[in-house]
Amino acid sequence: MLFPKSVSRWLIPRVAVDAVEERLRAAESFGAAPVHLTEEDPRDRIKNLTDGRGVDLAVEAVGRPEALDLACRLARKAGTVSVIGVYAEPAEVHMGVVWIKALNWRTGFANVIGHLDRVLAMLSTGVLDPGPLVTHRMSLEAAADAYAIYDRREALKIVLRP
Numbered sequence: 001m002l003f004p005k006s007v008s009r010w011l012i013p014r015v016a017v018d019a020v021e022e023r024l025r026a027a028e029s030f031g032a033a034p035v036h037l038t039e040e041d042p043r044d045r046i047k048n049l050t051d052g053r054g055v056d057l058a059v060e061a062v063g064r065p066e067a068l069d070l071a072c073r074l075a076r077k078a079g080t081v082s083v084i085g086v087y088a089e090p091a092e093v094h095m096g097v098v099w100i101k102a103l104n105w106r107t108g109f110a111n112v113i114g115h116l117d118r119v120l121a122m123l124s125t126g127v128l129d130p131g132p133l134v135t136h137r138m139s140l141e142a143a144a145d146a147y148a149i150y151d152r153r154e155a156l157k158i159v160l161r162p
Helices: 021-029 042-049 065-074 095-100 110-123 140-151
Strands: 013-018 033-036 055-060 076-084 105-106 135-138 157-161
Touching: 013 021, 013 042, 021 033, 033 065, 042 065, 055 065, 065 076, 065 095, 135 140, 140 157
Parallel strands: 013 033, 055 076, 076 105, 135 157
Antiparallel strands: none
16 A cells, blocks of 8 residues: 555554565564564664664563664664563673664563463464464474574474474
8 A cells, every 4th residue: 555655654564674585584474574683784784774863662582682782773762662582691782882873672571471371362263374384394393403404593483293
């Protein structure tokens, strides 16, 4: 759908930044503009897609300091950075970027066990369909191979069946 320039400038697109082609294709199938982390400059591409503003919400889901830094740099002034990546070690952040942009940070404990019953019920009733994210189905005996495939970034999600 086309919108007049006065309206379209307020419609911020969804964007996915990743270095794995399969993940970018999946994100694009869900309506996000794919941005390759190493084959293009994510900051330039985001500026182009947002008329120089940056994104309203940058979700850091990797758990790596470089990803957190990029999320802060991609967010617009007074934007939000949601940090859901799991960090096992300290991460250094350029607080000057956070301060000068007046960024809001959202973090929190992911209570996986607390949500498990509800998510399983949603899966069993078809409310949630993880199908588009599953790229491999393997036997439980092939679990070691499945982990190796995932570590090589050749899969999005792998279902192991008994």
